[in-house]
Amino acid sequence: MSKYIDNISLAIETAREKLASASSAAELENARVSLIGRNGAFTALGKDLASLPSEERPDAGKALNAAKEEVLALINVLSAKIATASNLGEKERAEDLTLPGRKWKIGRKHPVNIVIDDCVRIFRRMGFIVAEGPEIETVFHNFDALNTPYDHPSRDTADTFYFADGRLLRTQTSPVQIRVMEKQEPPVRIVAPGRCFRRDTPDATHSANFHQIEGLYVDKDVSMADLKSVLLQFARELMGQDVNIRLRPHFFPFTEPSVEYDFSCVMCSGKGCRICKHSGWLEISGAGMVNPAVFSNIGYDPEKWSGFAFGMGIERIAMIRYKITDIRLLYENDGRFLNQFVNIH
Ligand SMILES: [Zn+2]
Numbered sequence: 001m002s003k004y005i006d007n008i009s010l011a012i013e014t015a016r017e018k019l020a021s022a023s024s025a026a027e028l029e030n031a032r033v034s035l036i037g038r039n040g041a042f043t044a045l046g047k048d049l050a051s052l053p054s055e056e057r058p059d060a061g062k063a064l065n066a067a068k069e070e071v072l073a074l075i076n077v078l079s080a081k082i083a084t085a086s087n088l089g090e091k092e093r094a095e096d097l098t099l100p101g102r103k104w105k106i107g108r109k110h111p112v113n114i115v116i117d118d119c120v121r122i123f124r125r126m127g128f129i130v131a132e133g134p135e136i137e138t139v140f141h142n143f144d145a146l147n148t149p150y151d152h153p154s155r156d157t158a159d160t161f162y163f164a165d166g167r168l169l170r171t172q173t174s175p176v177q178i179r180v181m182e183k184q185e186p187p188v189r190i191v192a193p194g195r196c197f198r199r200d201t202p203d204a205t206h207s208a209n210f211h212q213i214e215g216l217y218v219d220k221d222v223s224m225a226d227l228k229s230v231l232l233q234f235a236r237e238l239m240g241q242d243v244n245i246r247l248r249p250h251f252f253p254f255t256e257p258s259v260e261y262d263f264s265c266v267m268c269s270g271k272g273c274r275i276c277k278h279s280g281w282l283e284i285s286g287a288g289m290v291n292p293a294v295f296s297n298i299g300y301d302p303e304k305w306s307g308f309a310f311g312m313g314i315e316r317i318a319m320i321r322y323k324i325t326d327i328r329l330l331y332e333n334d335g336r337f338l339n340q341f342v343n344i345h
Helices: 001-022 025-036 041-051 057-094 110-127 174-183 222-237 294-299 312-320
Strands: 190-196 209-219 245-252 255-264 281-290 306-313
Touching: 001 025, 001 041, 001 057, 041 057, 041 255, 110 209, 110 222, 110 281, 110 312, 174 190, 174 209, 174 294, 174 306, 209 222, 209 255, 209 312, 222 245, 222 255, 222 281, 222 306, 222 312, 245 281, 255 306, 281 294, 281 312, 306 312
Parallel strands: none
Antiparallel strands: 190 209, 209 306, 245 255, 255 281, 281 306
């Protein structure tokens, strides 16, 4: 009896020492296995219990259980202590003021987005709101409703990406105007920025996907003078207060009369340089008064309403503004190129 109790006392002493020297979760686990694991010291004592005389067994059993409970309690306390210590360690490391700071990489807006945002901001101030439409369009919205003749080359499969079901990737943002007019009675005053697609072979000035922003204003008694004043104000807000515009007669099926409009060259202030091919003007895009046939197509009364529409290529504006000579730079995602554009707004 006393021999067995002595063994328990000895085992407890050893256990206290082992546990006291454990300073990590792994060391604690090793100690636990050596004490109460399958081949542990206390497990062996449990087996020895069976060989004791039966009258000694109850007291010996009680003493062994008490010892095991003490060991378990010690393990629990230590385990909590070690966990707290390792958490504290993390926290202390995070707050170590002697460590050099971590540099956060801040993303930048793509030049195409900078130009879109600037255009939208200017038109918003003039009372236009932003409208959006799908990039996969119907032939009706992309061509028919816009009064595009059935034999117009832009409808050709060589120019436009068609799907097997007859739909297409929009070739312009103009279908957004049709969708807005289908849903809404005049007055309408929208700009529609977005991505467009054409079967163009990429070169310095062409890309199979590009961006446009299109404007539409429909109300009573809208005139060409309104169109010109909006374009002039836009040009000056975007490019500088000394910029002028000019309108040249042109033809588009969507508008009648139609014009192409130019900005005076921002590089040479209209004196003539290589960029403007010595003309003093930079061709921007097309505009005009909405063709009454378009109003009829979507159910507006052409006798009652009039309106103007204009469009422009975002890449074209970006290339002029940032003096970019190759459109492909805008799509190659080269960080050395893109990191030069800091959005100042
Ligand atoms: Zn010039």
